[in-house]
Amino acid sequence: MTTIHPKASDNSAAHTALWALVAVSGVANLVASVAQAPLLVNLATGLLTLAALTALGTRHLRARRTRV
Secondary structure: OOOOOOOHHHOOHHHHHHHHHHHHHHHHHHHHHOOOOOOOHHHHHHHHHHHHHHHHHHHHHHHHHHHH
């Protein structure tokens, strides 16, 4: 059985941008929670983080499907 590993060059600008969005929105959510910001701010940053993570997961699964 052969295992195919992703190439180092598979990291695209979109991939990097999504990870940056996860980091920034996650920190923003943490700060909003600690600062007791309004619920709308917490929900918006949380949903943004969730959307970015969902996009990363979708990209991973699609890439994995095409490699097999």
